[in-house]
Amino acid sequence: MLNVNPDIVRFIIDKAHEFQAKEDVVIPDPPDSPSEDWALQVLADQEGDLTYQELASTIDDLEPDQQIDLVGLMWLGRGDYEADDWEEVRQTAANEHNDRTA
Secondary structure, three states, rough: OOOOOOOOOOHHHHHHHHHHHHHOOOOOOOOOOHOOHHEEEEEOOOOOOOHHHHHHHHHHHHHHHHHHHHHHHHHHOOOOOOOOHHHHHHHHHHHHHHOOOO
């Protein structure tokens, strides 16, 4: 059972897609592996973007258990775990939870 409302998850996904679609960062050398793609996001100007602010605010407003589920769903969605591993995913997300979820 999820602690986060599926409508909120859909909203976050939609906002993340909207924000990502606005990005126009050109990196001459693509990363060697998918785990290095986080650096591309760091290079983008995010602070003043209203979509980014709305997305971050929505995530920050979630209760910690909801943020933990959201992170777990993200890990499942990108293929880090299988759906059958949900308890392990959630425990790992809980262990790694911090104030920078957004």
